[in-house]
Amino acid sequence: MIEMHDVWKTYPDGTTALRGVSVVIDRNDFVYVVGPSGAGKSTFMKLIYREEVPTKGQLSVNGFNIGKLRQRKIPYVRRNIGVVFQDYRLLPKLTAYENIAFAMEVIEASKRSIRRRTMEVLELVGLKHKASSFPSQLSGGEQQRIAIARAIVNNPSVIVADEPTGNLDPETSWGIMKLMEEIHYRGTTIVMATHNKEIVNSMRKRVIAIENGTIVRDEQRGEYGYEA
Numbered sequence: 001m002i003e004m005h006d007v008w009k010t011y012p013d014g015t016t017a018l019r020g021v022s023v024v025i026d027r028n029d030f031v032y033v034v035g036p037s038g039a040g041k042s043t044f045m046k047l048i049y050r051e052e053v054p055t056k057g058q059l060s061v062n063g064f065n066i067g068k069l070r071q072r073k074i075p076y077v078r079r080n081i082g083v084v085f086q087d088y089r090l091l092p093k094l095t096a097y098e099n100i101a102f103a104m105e106v107i108e109a110s111k112r113s114i115r116r117r118t119m120e121v122l123e124l125v126g127l128k129h130k131a132s133s134f135p136s137q138l139s140g141g142e143q144q145r146i147a148i149a150r151a152i153v154n155n156p157s158v159i160v161a162d163e164p165t166g167n168l169d170p171e172t173s174w175g176i177m178k179l180m181e182e183i184h185y186r187g188t189t190i191v192m193a194t195h196n197k198e199i200v201n202s203m204r205k206r207v208i209a210i211e212n213g214t215i216v217r218d219e220q221r222g223e224y225g226y227e228a
């Protein structure tokens with residue numbers, strides 16, 4: 001569960017990106033975060049995966065107070081959050097398989113469980129046959145599938161995805177969205193920032209709209225609500 005209470009974020013240069021955000025995202029929610037460019041969506045996401053810390057207010061993820069987290073607890077909390085970016089961020093010198101396995105090596109999983117689980121998630125994203133390909137040999141949609149496999153390999157309770165379909169054509173985007181739905185169905189909370197009006201309007205999930213650093217709308221089975 002993610003809980004924010006009157007969360008503010010001002011960057012070191014004085015830009016205030018979030019102004020008093022309060023929200024509860026329950027276990028197994030699927031939430032789209034929408035809003036104009038510069039509204040604060042990425043900042044909202046970065047706070048959840050602790051890339052940034054709040055300037056003011058309370059934020060907890062799975063019961064951990066993110067603002068006051070001790071350094072040694074950070075890896076433990078991060079392990080429970082998978083992150084997916086618009087630009088995939090795969091390691092170019094590692095194969096698809098190695099990119100995924102690496103996330104398990106970092107947490108010192110056993111060789112046997114790495115092998116088993118990496119093949120399992122490759123299968124889930126439909127890319128077992130591309131296990132030995134390098135990112136440069138994969139299409140954008142395939143790279144994003146590998147990035148999603150990497151994000152879920154350690155069984156996180158939450159996936160935070162910041163514009164995961166931003167670089168993809170509509171058909172490929174739909175495939176990614178169906179995959180996210182499948183992951184959600186298997187019991188993972190999904191928080192996804194997106195500018196994709198068509199997808200938000202047809203999936204009818206919870207929609208949180210952020211404008212100028214505040215939540216202006218929070219609807220179950222919501223709509224995108226802006227011109228694309």
Ligand SMILES: Nc1ncnc2c1ncn2[C@@H]1O[C@H](COP(=O)(O)OP(=O)(O)OP(=O)(O)O)[C@@H](O)[C@H]1O
Nearest residue numbers: 011013015016017036037038039040041042043044
């Ligand atoms: N590291 C930073 N330092 C200073 N200002 C920042 C930083 N990151 C973001 N901002 C500013 O904070 C505000 C919110 O940015 P944010 O990236 O959260 O918006 P966004 O809604 O994700 O936008 P987009 O849809 O364009 O990705 C903007 O004014 C932005 O310029």
